[in-house]
Amino acid sequence: MDFIYLLIQLVSAIIVAPLFDGISRKLRAKFQSRIGPSIFQTYYDIFKLLKRGRTKSSSTSYVYQIAPYLLFISAAAMFCALPITYGANSSALTHFSDIFVLLYLGALFRFIFIVAGIDTANPYAGISASREGTIGFYTEEVAVICLIVVMMGTGSTSLPFISSLVQTGEYGYAIPSFAIASTAFLWVMYVETGRKPYDLAEAEQELQEGVLGEFCGKDFAIIDIAILLKQITVLGFFLVVFMPWAGLVDNPIVSLVLFLVEVGFLYVMGVFIDNFGPRFTINKGMKRTMLFALAISCTSLVLYIMGI
Amino acid sequence: MQTIYTLFLLTSLVSLALYKKPLLAQKIGFGGASLISLYAAVFFFSNLDETMLWKLPGSFISLPLFRLDSLGMFFSFLVSFIAFAVSLFSFDYAKFYEKKANLAVFASLFNAFILSMLLVIASDNVFSFMLLWEVMTLLSALLILINDEEGAGKRVMIYLGIAQVGASCLMVALIIMASIAGTFEFSQFEHLNIGTGMSITLFSLLLLGLGSKAGMFPFHVWLPIAYCQCPSNASALMSGVMIKVALFAFIKFSLLLPQVVTFGYILLAIGALSCIFGIIYALISNDYKASIAYSSCENVGIIFLGLGGAFYGLGTDSPTIALMGFIAGFYHILNHAVFKSLLFMLSGNIFTETQTRDMDALGGLHKKMPITSVIFFVAALSICALPPLNGFASEWLIYKTSVIGGMAEGGSSRFFFSLAVIALSITGAMAIMAFSKVYGAIFLGVARDSKSIENAKEVSVGRLIPLALLASLCVGFGLFMNDVVGMLTKIVLTIIPQTSVGVAGLISMPLIVAIMLLCSLLPFVFLYFLKANNKEVRVSDPWACGFLYNKNMQIGSNSFTGDVRKALSFLIKHEQEIKLDGYFSKAVYTKKTHDFFWEKLYKPVIDLVMQIAEEIGIFQNGRTNLYAGYILIYLCLILIFGYYYL
Numbered sequence: 001m002d003f004i005y006l007l008i009q010l011v012s013a014i015i016v017a018p019l020f021d022g023i024s025r026k027l028r029a030k031f032q033s034r035i036g037p038s039i040f041q042t043y044y045d046i047f048k049l050l051k052r053g054r055t056k057s058s059s060t061s062y063v064y065q066i067a068p069y070l071l072f073i074s075a076a077a078m079f080c081a082l083p084i085t086y087g088a089n090s091s092a093l094t095h096f097s098d099i100f101v102l103l104y105l106g107a108l109f110r111f112i113f114i115v116a117g118i119d120t121a122n123p124y125a126g127i128s129a130s131r132e133g134t135i136g137f138y139t140e141e142v143a144v145i146c147l148i149v150v151m152m153g154t155g156s157t158s159l160p161f162i163s164s165l166v167q168t169g170e171y172g173y174a175i176p177s178f179a180i181a182s183t184a185f186l187w188v189m190y191v192e193t194g195r196k197p198y199d200l201a202e203a204e205q206e207l208q209e210g211v212l213g214e215f216c217g218k219d220f221a222i223i224d225i226a227i228l229l230k231q232i233t234v235l236g237f238f239l240v241v242f243m244p245w246a247g248l249v250d251n252p253i254v255s256l257v258l259f260l261v262e263v264g265f266l267y268v269m270g271v272f273i274d275n276f277g278p279r280f281t282i283n284k285g286m287k288r289t290m291l292f293a294l295a296i297s298c299t300s301l302v303l304y305i306m307g308i
Numbered sequence: 309m310q311t312i313y314t315l316f317l318l319t320s321l322v323s324l325a326l327y328k329k330p331l332l333a334q335k336i337g338f339g340g341a342s343l344i345s346l347y348a349a350v351f352f353f354s355n356l357d358e359t360m361l362w363k364l365p366g367s368f369i370s371l372p373l374f375r376l377d378s379l380g381m382f383f384s385f386l387v388s389f390i391a392f393a394v395s396l397f398s399f400d401y402a403k404f405y406e407k408k409a410n411l412a413v414f415a416s417l418f419n420a421f422i423l424s425m426l427l428v429i430a431s432d433n434v435f436s437f438m439l440l441w442e443v444m445t446l447l448s449a450l451l452i453l454i455n456d457e458e459g460a461g462k463r464v465m466i467y468l469g470i471a472q473v474g475a476s477c478l479m480v481a482l483i484i485m486a487s488i489a490g491t492f493e494f495s496q497f498e499h500l501n502i503g504t505g506m507s508i509t510l511f512s513l514l515l516l517g518l519g520s521k522a523g524m525f526p527f528h529v530w531l532p533i534a535y536c537q538c539p540s541n542a543s544a545l546m547s548g549v550m551i552k553v554a555l556f557a558f559i560k561f562s563l564l565l566p567q568v569v570t571f572g573y574i575l576l577a578i579g580a581l582s583c584i585f586g587i588i589y590a591l592i593s594n595d596y597k598a599s600i601a602y603s604s605c606e607n608v609g610i611i612f613l614g615l616g617g618a619f620y621g622l623g624t625d626s627p628t629i630a631l632m633g634f635i636a637g638f639y640h641i642l643n644h645a646v647f648k649s650l651l652f653m654l655s656g657n658i659f660t661e662t663q664t665r666d667m668d669a670l671g672g673l674h675k676k677m678p679i680t681s682v683i684f685f686v687a688a689l690s691i692c693a694l695p696p697l698n699g700f701a702s703e704w705l706i707y708k709t710s711v712i713g714g715m716a717e718g719g720s721s722r723f724f725f726s727l728a729v730i731a732l733s734i735t736g737a738m739a740i741m742a743f744s745k746v747y748g749a750i751f752l753g754v755a756r757d758s759k760s761i762e763n764a765k766e767v768s769v770g771r772l773i774p775l776a777l778l779a780s781l782c783v784g785f786g787l788f789m790n791d792v793v794g795m796l797t798k799i800v801l802t803i804i805p806q807t808s809v810g811v812a813g814l815i816s817m818p819l820i821v822a823i824m825l826l827c828s829l830l831p832f833v834f835l836y837f838l839k840a841n842n843k844e845v846r847v848s849d850p851w852a853c854g855f856l857y858n859k860n861m862q863i864g865s866n867s868f869t870g871d872v873r874k875a876l877s878f879l880i881k882h883e884q885e886i887k888l889d890g891y892f893s894k895a896v897y898t899k900k901t902h903d904f905f906w907e908k909l910y911k912p913v914i915d916l917v918m919q920i921a922e923e924i925g926i927f928q929n930g931r932t933n934l935y936a937g938y939i940l941i942y943l944c945l946i947l948i949f950g951y952y953y954l
Binding site: 003006007010011014047050051052053054055056057058059061062063068069072073074076077080092093095096098100101103104105107108110111114115117118119120121122123124125126127129130131133134136137138140141143144145148151152155156157158213214217218221222225282283286287301304305306307 | 671672674675681682685689692693694695700703704707708711712714715717719722723725726729730733734736737738740741743744745747748749751752753754813814815816819820823824826827828830831834835838839840841842843845846847848849850851852853859861862863867868869870871872874875
């Protein structure tokens with residue numbers, strides 16, 4: 001039964017994700033005084049990609065061929081690790097839904113992204129692969145510092161367990177370190193969604209797309225979905241740890257719907273940063289902006305160590 | 309167990325005796341080693357719960373006792389199992405060194421090296437331990453010299469120098485411990501009656517002595533120097549198991565001391581530094597073997613993070629943390645032995661086929677060596693600790709231990725365990741970058757220097773079988789995490805006082821795999837129902853913004869890490885040289901990265917020693933009568949000293 005709900009959770013996210021993207025594209029267009037595409041545009045894009053033929057670079061090997069599937073698997077498994085339709089009492093899946101499983105599945109996503117980028121032998125894909133790694137180098141520790149506060153505070157790495165503690169109020173915003181950590185964590189998760197100012201395109205469209213520039217047809221469609229799913233997952237990661245209110249409802253389907261609405265809200269709200277965000281070069285951008293997030297997360301860790 | 313030791317000794321002697329027929333000796337030596345070590349692995353594994361004793365027959369100056377308890381059995385198993393895979397690999401690989409060295413000597417040294425490691429683990433006496441420890445160091449140094457290149461002598465001296473500094477610390481610590489205990493047998497050392505300060509001093513000496521051999525920070529400088537120099541099968545043994553022998557000795561001796569919480573803190577701090585610096589250097593080096601070598605420092609750091617939790621648990625009387633810490637540490641020791649020896653052997657495959665260690669010259673090797681490439685991919689995933697492979701299983705346990713340890717009230721434990729988790733996560737992020745770079749630069753894309761892979765072809769089946777075996781273990785040890793933890797629990801319970809605790813709340817690896825498989829079905833269903841375009845893929849040149857594609861446009865291993873190097877410029881010094889001959893000629897860029905700690909820590913010491921050696925050189929002028937004079941002066945001084953003070 002758990003598995004069926006898990007499947008529903010995953011499939012519904014895949015179905016809804018392009019809509020969020022469509023809405024945010026429409027909203028961005030409104031900001032820029034354009035009419036913009038229809039909110040279903042992302043669906044149309046994916047359907048169109050499925051019908052297109054494919055080319056590949058002569059240098060590619062098996063890594064390039066399986067990369068879309070591996071990216072999808074890691075993103076989808078990450079999403080499954082979010083305890084939305086299942087809770088702390090569900091016996092089997094609690095052994096899966098773990099903070100480090102989620103983080104390292106994210107690392108798997110990154111690894112595949114980098115090797116696929118190098119495999120294409122495309123100069124832009126190579127640079128974007130390098131940047132993917134560099135962004136990980138900057139964001140990972142901030143995310144983990146925030147999570148340390150939560151994990152050591154609750155004494156567990158299990159996501160359903162942490163969610164249930166925050167839901168019942170045994171652990172939560174009454175504790176200053178937790179409240180401060182939540183700000184930095186949301187910041188990092190926004191960075192992980194890879195939108196401005198963290199897309200780091202530096203005026204080259206090819207850099208922003210990176211490895212995606214080489215993919216086409218159905219491969220590209222799958223990667224597109226995988227990336228949308230990953231963006232939803234990282235925002236959902238924040239919700240599950242710091243605002244797990246959707247789980248208060250007992251019915252799994254209702255809480256799934258509530259969760260999707262929350263994630264969609266966060267996703268679309270991201271446009272406000274995305275649209276007005278400046279463009280940085282990678283060194284300046286990451287160093288300057290991540291330093292603030294790092295400072296916030298360190299503050300919360302220091303508070304935790306002091307026992308507040 | 310004596311049979312195994314005797315067999316190794318015999319094989320070593322026989323292959324040395326056949327030095328006039330190196331090819332035959334090589335077959336006997338490596339073939340024998342693989343058979344004996346297979347037998348040994350089975351033997352040690354089936355006797356994991358037992359304690360065995362063996363006294364050296366005959367009358368020597370002392371009568372060394374050899375003793376294997378549960379922990380010793382586990383490490384002996386580890387040594388012999390990895391030795392099995394490596395010697396099977398060497399059977400074919402060693403031929404590559406036919407012209408460089410006498411293969412009979414190579415085979416003989418190889419056997420003797422395995423024997424010395426097994427004996428170090430078993431020895432139960434200070435003197436036999438120190439003697440065998442030095443023999444092990446010497447044999448490994450000779451193995452490095454098999455690959456006799458220019459500058460090999462200097463490299464071996466650096467290795468031996470650091471090993472000697474460590475050995476002297478170790479010697480001092482052991483003699484102090486022996487004098488307090490009043491005996492030289494380790495098994496009677498228990499309950500040393502010493503204060504906290506003394507205990508911490510002895511612990512630090514042990515850490516310096518054995519950690520330097522294990523390649524911990526700041527002694528990591530010898531790792532790339534030694535491992536890049538020696539043949540890959542020897543570096544697989546050294547990195548895979550020799551540093552584990554050092555860790556074994558460290559665990560064994562530190563457990564004999566009265567436990568203090570500070571032990572845990574020291575280990576956590578050193579572990580955090582080791583893994584961060586190790587991975588930084590692994591990330592920025594352009595030589596794939598150096599990258600793998602530096603990552604040994606990283607992994608030793610990770611092991612120390614687990615052991616730090618364990619010693620913290622022992623110091624604070626919390627058996628659960630101690631149990632989990634030791635299990636995590638041993639699990640990572642096991643995993644590191646498997647994937648590190650695998651990576652070194654793979655690097656041997658790459659080197660024999662391409663003759664280069666420079667990642668900026670390689671590329672596209674997958675098309676020539678597909679099986680090596682796939683095995684390398686598995687090894688890289690596993691060293692990056694990606695689920696569901698073995699590295700992830702042990703790192704997860706280390707995280708879990710740290711989280712439980714950091715729950716306790718009190719600033720210092722929270723601080724050190726947070727440090728451990730942060731260090732491990734930064735290491736994780738950088739390991740991803742380092743090994744995706746190594747894999748990508750060697751196997752994927754287009755060859756940057758097409759000459760390098762021109763003659764490359766897949767290596768023989770004999771060499772691939774042991775690699776495939778280890779790669780399948782990388783998967784197996786991850787998938788059957790619960791069984792491995794169960795086995796390690798039994799071993800750990802023999803070394804910690806409490807016996808009624810267990811590990812609970814593990815993640816389930818089979819479940820992770822099941823969910824990943826479930827997820828892998830979705831895209832196919834999706835593609836099928838939406839009737840995707842399945843036409844054949846057209847092949848074209850990579851996109852180059854409309855310019856004509858050139859293989860030099862690819863990202864190189866240097867530029868791949870450019871942004872990280874810029875961010876870490878306070879730690880990594882590099883010199884950039886640009887040679888420009890004329891306006892129309894090609895510019896040549898060279899970039900050299902320096903090890904910060906080599907410049908600041910080692911070079912001044914070496915310079916000082918060289919200077920002192922120069923100064924005292926005047927005493928050695930070659931005249932025999934002057935030397936006799938020295939002896940006379942010395943004797944007089946001793947007499948005077950004895951007359952007044954004794």
